[in-house]
Amino acid sequence: MFTLYSMQRSGNSYKVRLALARLRIPYSLVEVDILQGESRTPEFLARNPNGQIPLLEVEPGRYLAESNAILWYLAGGTPLAPDDRVDRAEALQWMFFEQHSLEPNIGAAFFWLALIKGGRDLQRHSLEDWTEEGERALAVMEKHLTGRRFFVAERYTVADIALYAYTHLAHEADFDLKTFPAIRAWLARVAAEPGHVAMDETAPLLAAAQ
Amino acid sequence: MFTLYSMQRSGNSYKVRLALARLRIPYSLVEVDILQGESRTPEFLARNPNGQIPLLEVEPGRYLAESNAILWYLAGGTPLAPDDRVDRAEALQWMFFEQHSLEPNIGAAFFWLALIKGGRDLQRHSLEDWTEEGERALAVMEKHLTGRRFFVAERYTVADIALYAYTHLAHEADFDLKTFPAIRAWLARVAAEPGHVAMDETAPLLAAAQ
Numbered sequence: 001m002f003t004l005y006s007m008q009r010s011g012n013s014y015k016v017r018l019a020l021a022r023l024r025i026p027y028s029l030v031e032v033d034i035l036q037g038e039s040r041t042p043e044f045l046a047r048n049p050n051g052q053i054p055l056l057e058v059e060p061g062r063y064l065a066e067s068n069a070i071l072w073y074l075a076g077g078t079p080l081a082p083d084d085r086v087d088r089a090e091a092l093q094w095m096f097f098e099q100h101s102l103e104p105n106i107g108a109a110f111f112w113l114a115l116i117k118g119g120r121d122l123q124r125h126s127l128e129d130w131t132e133e134g135e136r137a138l139a140v141m142e143k144h145l146t147g148r149r150f151f152v153a154e155r156y157t158v159a160d161i162a163l164y165a166y167t168h169l170a171h172e173a174d175f176d177l178k179t180f181p182a183i184r185a186w187l188a189r190v191a192a193e194p195g196h197v198a199m200d201e202t203a204p205l206l207a208a209a210q
Numbered sequence: 211m212f213t214l215y216s217m218q219r220s221g222n223s224y225k226v227r228l229a230l231a232r233l234r235i236p237y238s239l240v241e242v243d244i245l246q247g248e249s250r251t252p253e254f255l256a257r258n259p260n261g262q263i264p265l266l267e268v269e270p271g272r273y274l275a276e277s278n279a280i281l282w283y284l285a286g287g288t289p290l291a292p293d294d295r296v297d298r299a300e301a302l303q304w305m306f307f308e309q310h311s312l313e314p315n316i317g318a319a320f321f322w323l324a325l326i327k328g329g330r331d332l333q334r335h336s337l338e339d340w341t342e343e344g345e346r347a348l349a350v351m352e353k354h355l356t357g358r359r360f361f362v363a364e365r366y367t368v369a370d371i372a373l374y375a376y377t378h379l380a381h382e383a384d385f386d387l388k389t390f391p392a393i394r395a396w397l398a399r400v401a402a403e404p405g406h407v408a409m410d411e412t413a414p415l416l417a418a419a420q
Contacts, residue, residue: 092283
């Protein structure tokens with residue numbers, strides 16, 4: 001059985017919990033509080049030298065890091081992965097976009113505004129950059145979603161899961177989605193998917209069944 | 211035939227040119243000078259709303275963005291992609307690491323120090339952060355490469371191509387690789403691969419054959 005190292009309020013961790021819930025894959029959950037340095041202990045660094053969560057133990061003693069690589073691994077051979085070769089590459093394109101253009105801005109702003117007391121004052125200068133770059137990323141997403149139901153292949157895939165995590169937290173990071181109607185409609189569409197779980201309610205399937 | 215929109219001195223573009231050369235795939239090359247705003251024209255934005263290179267036209271009128279998604283697409287079914295499912299996920303893990311921890315730091319420093327006149331003064335404050343975070347990323351790579359020949363599956367894959375691009379430019383971005391012997395040995399190993407081309411000598415196969 002998989003063991004997932006995750007933090008409940010981490011968007012990157014939520015992606016993996018959402019995919020596991022959707023695919024009805026049982027797993028063990030280890031809560032890692034990165035705010036208390038628990039991802040930088042010698043024990044954790046032995047599992048992931050990059051000191052980050054989420055981290056999935058895919059085989060005994062073999063660990064997979066990077067939320068979107070974990071998503072790709074879990075989605076393989078399931079309806080969450082597109083069938084067509086170009087569609088699969090497009091899903092990865094949006095997942096790289098997410099890690100390069102969305103998460104470093106909206107995710108960083110969420111971290112400092114929602115999780116760190118006094119974060120707004122500590123990061124006043126960076127917040128301006130994150131807001132500007134985050135708005136630019138949202139505009140790219142809005143343009144793509146206009147006239148589309150999902151990001152790739154007109155159905156719900158791992159690309160949507162990857163992008164949903166921090167986009168649905170944007171309002172907690174001071175982003176206003178009022179001017180992004182296509183994004184708001186897509187967020188509602190993802191949340192209405194069968195098997196969807198909210199960030200705060202995700203729990204391992206096995207624990208829920210006990 | 212593929213058309214690649216690329217800039218000669220872009221590390222992200224180089225990745226794709228290196229993979230195409232290695233796979234002996236012919237393509238047309240369109241040079242896009244991002245320093246002259248050529249990736250932000252209405253014509254280019256119609257192809258890639260995110261306004262970035264590299265961009266690969268994979269089918270007439272269908273464009274794939276994000277260097278590592280393009281690499282993954284090109285590598286599919288070739289020796290550049292690992293065979294095993296977990297190995298493939300590990301390759302993607304390192305490619306997401308590259309775009310999240312390496313490129314935003316070493317790539318950004320390279321851009322402002324090597325491509326922009328006066329960039330050092332313009333980005334003095336950011337350069338401190340990029341140096342610190344870039345060193346941290348290099349340390350993670352050094353640890354992984356110690357005792358390994360390549361990043362994944364003990365052979366040359368797209369993960370190596372993705373990581374090579376900016377790591378081999380690190381010295382132009384003020385990084386000193388003296389304390390990273392495993393990385394230096396790996397750089398030499400990649401450069402010695404059959405079919406390897408340097409950043410400045412990559413040219414489309416067809417043009418070279420003409």
